[in-house]
Amino acid sequence: MSEKSRPKFLSVLAGEKQSRPPVWFMRQAGRYLPEYRALRATAPNFIAFCLDPEKAAEATLQPMRRLPFDAAIVFADILLIPRAIGQEVWFEAGEGPKLGALPSIERMRDLAPAAGEALKNVGETLSRVRAALDPEKALIGFAGAPWTVATYMIEGGSSDRSGARTYAYEHPETLDALIDVLVEATVDYLAMQAASGAQVLKLFESWAEGLSEDLFERLVIRPHTAIVKGLRARGVTTPVIGFPRGAAALVDRYAVVTPVDAVALDTTAPAALGQRVQAAKPIQGALDPLLLRAGGPALDERVETLLAQWGEGPYIFNLGHGILPDTPIAHVERVLKRVTGKDPTPNFTPKMDY
């Protein structure tokens, strides 16, 4: 494909030099947009919202209509996988996710091979978005990585992960079996997403932080490797971005030994770390969402620093974590203008009557 018709985003993942880094933001479909809040208000149940292809596709497309992002990411949640393998998941307003009792390993193992089928609505969302999306924009699918998902499954919701890490020490065989089940479910889920139109897959290891080197090897490096290999064994060639958030000093090893195609960096990544990774793979990251929200001269300076330190290598501009709900849209527009040279859609009026 020529650079014109192929999304810039995919060219960077293929290692081609671009005139500027492509850009998207984690949680770009989300609460900082008034039209998202209006849409979300029509569906009190968050899981049902994620599994409603019409609404999830609409949420995915909302930021693409008004802002010059180079990629859309499917609107979904990392806790759909536990649901697909038999664990109850619900959200309570203002409290975050809640999960029911952990099913037996046998029960989850039975369900894992059909995780994609159980979550086919996410595939339907992807198909709808791909059909509506500008061909020059890429479409990203994703899943929570096994350890991160396991922390919620073990602790029954959000936590400081100390219960899950203790579980890893005290019940190593059960945890390893759970990770294996999650690897299988994740491969099936991501393969379904690729078949449904996802052109890039992202593996969110949101809670890689706090792990000692041996746990990181066992809970992050090994399962990420197994997921990418599992996808390739099924003939899925879609590039995978790995995001070991909080892995900091272990990112070097992660980048070298796992077969992910690109590495997303978090807010703390030093310039030199990104440059070392870039010698082998494209990187993505790593503007502080707190700084995007704060704005001002410090934001402008940091954007220049990121472009200067990483812009010469294969680089996808992004945040180091998800965009915060109370981020002014003007700050997002300002950063996108600097990175892409493009203004927001002129005279844009968001749809609010959902």
Next chain:
Amino acid sequence: MSEKSRPKFLSVLAGEKQSRPPVWFMRQAGRYLPEYRALRATAPNFIAFCLDPEKAAEATLQPMRRLPFDAAIVFADILLIPRAIGQEVWFEAGEGPKLGALPSIERMRDLAPAAGEALKNVGETLSRVRAALDPEKALIGFAGAPWTVATYMIEGGSSDRSGARTYAYEHPETLDALIDVLVEATVDYLAMQAASGAQVLKLFESWAEGLSEDLFERLVIRPHTAIVKGLRARGVTTPVIGFPRGAAALVDRYAVVTPVDAVALDTTAPAALGQRVQAAKPIQGALDPLLLRAGGPALDERVETLLAQWGEGPYIFNLGHGILPDTPIAHVERVLKRVTGKDPTPNFTPKMDY
């Protein structure tokens, strides 16, 4: 001094090769000991407890009586400094620390040069402990590092630090002025501790995590450097251990550019990171407190790994974070036996009638 009379701990900090690493644990004076709980019950006000030389000295000495630690650390709290420079600090049961309104920079600047005098009770604690402690055991003084202390001062208590980081972006001049005040207060406080018997000083940057490289430079590297230089300018030659907890990929730079004498590593430090630091400076760390609490074969294996990977260089065995209150004493005894070859004090019966 011969190796016999000088604490093993100090010899390692001076770069001398030892037959085994010295060992102490963060929060070794604390709630996992029944005698600590008994003593603590006599003083409902935690700050008053820290500032009572008799009680604080007793808390410091308790673990030394029953366990073969190589060093004692003065019982105190990192939030004594805000108190010394005019901010109210109190603890509410089960809720952690609370801080009153942030005083004006001018007010804090007036008080900072007398921080040591304001906290002279901590010096009295150190003198009492040094007089009672076996000469072969080292005595450690400490302070919270400026950024970590500032996060509590700005947020009014414990937090996820996002408010303080936002403050760093939105009010850079005020925050930098606060950090400067804290540097001055910390130098005075630590100099007083050294004059009172502390043979090692530790700077706890408990919240180095989550900082981007530019913030880390500004909020951690620069103030730590200023504190060590400030101590040396006052003729204080006591070795300083820096603990940038969560700095992970930035530890390499921290170890090279700051003049701290040794670097404490957290739970996530990979073997190779510690070895790189050891080429320049002694290291300390980094057993996971969750693993110490969990015990079992995973604990034994990890202790062997730590000794094998770092034991050949200058190394102080420790945890990567504080010991947890519900840690079985038997697990501590087992690790200390492995590291020191020594049993706990035979037939030890803790004093419980405080």
